[in-house]
Amino acid sequence: MRFLDADTFYRKTFGCKMYKASVSLDVTCPTRDGTKGTGGCRFCSPMGSGDFAASCKKSISSQIDEAIDRLSSKTGKDTGFIAYFQSFTSTYCDPSLLDSALEEAAAHPRVRAIAIGTRPDCLPEDIMDVLKRHASRIPVTVELGLQTSKEKTAEWFGRAFRNDVYQDAVRKLHEAGIEVTTHIIFGLKGECVDDMVGSVRFAVESGTDSLKFTCLYFLRGTPLEEDLKNGELASLSMEEYFGIVEEALREVPPGMPVLRITGDGPKSLLIAPLWTADKRKVINYIRKRFG
Numbered sequence: 001m002r003f004l005d006a007d008t009f010y011r012k013t014f015g016c017k018m019y020k021a022s023v024s025l026d027v028t029c030p031t032r033d034g035t036k037g038t039g040g041c042r043f044c045s046p047m048g049s050g051d052f053a054a055s056c057k058k059s060i061s062s063q064i065d066e067a068i069d070r071l072s073s074k075t076g077k078d079t080g081f082i083a084y085f086q087s088f089t090s091t092y093c094d095p096s097l098l099d100s101a102l103e104e105a106a107a108h109p110r111v112r113a114i115a116i117g118t119r120p121d122c123l124p125e126d127i128m129d130v131l132k133r134h135a136s137r138i139p140v141t142v143e144l145g146l147q148t149s150k151e152k153t154a155e156w157f158g159r160a161f162r163n164d165v166y167q168d169a170v171r172k173l174h175e176a177g178i179e180v181t182t183h184i185i186f187g188l189k190g191e192c193v194d195d196m197v198g199s200v201r202f203a204v205e206s207g208t209d210s211l212k213f214t215c216l217y218f219l220r221g222t223p224l225e226e227d228l229k230n231g232e233l234a235s236l237s238m239e240e241y242f243g244i245v246e247e248a249l250r251e252v253p254p255g256m257p258v259l260r261i262t263g264d265g266p267k268s269l270l271i272a273p274l275w276t277a278d279k280r281k282v283i284n285y286i287r288k289r290f291g
Ligand code: SF4
Pocket: 028, 029, 031, 032, 039, 040, 041, 044, 045, 048, 049, 087, 088, 089, 119, 145
């Protein structure tokens, strides 16, 4: 690949193939519970972007077991797993809940690392203490949903934190020995290619350790469904999207992993773009264009 992809990066780091085992905690987001908004970010699914995770009502170890079982057709005995706290804002909780969840995840015999999806404005001192303690025993990465560095776009989708909060979070996490992955969405309302590429540049300049790109999904039950119906927004074609990715990759320093260049939205909710559901076609296209 013309960029450092997840598989190569994980093999280099852990010496084996790694998969993510998605798990969820019984948490919400400040943009859902009324603290900073209600209804969540405009594009976010009712599952808080954790549509592949098991029920948060189950213990963390059984969620990990279930995820490993689901992946069993692709994995072998030497495959390692990253326990991925994916849904909602996984640090928006009592520190003791996070502490015991991380303890349980780290104790799972197949888990080699932990990734925690959260917001940069949900990292208070007591949560940072918990993260720091665990990061001294197992690799911990925090995944921050920046999505864009254009404040106007962030206001439109209801992000409810400013760019400097993200920059402070990156600093704080690094001081605690924790790596940062930054999520960026291409195709948000009112953004030209320069804006999207600018978001990548901003994340790199802010010190992110790795990046994840995804295209804007229109999911059933989100406000974006209306935006699509009203013609306020259109979905990107595969060629348009990967044209933006190509430009964005120019901003990524050599050696910085791009852990995802496109995601796949939950098929049961996906309205557009439908090409993202054809995994085989997308993988072939990526290989041809970036291989
Ligand atoms: S995008 Fe993240 S912060 Fe926004 S509603 Fe979804 S899970 Fe919560």
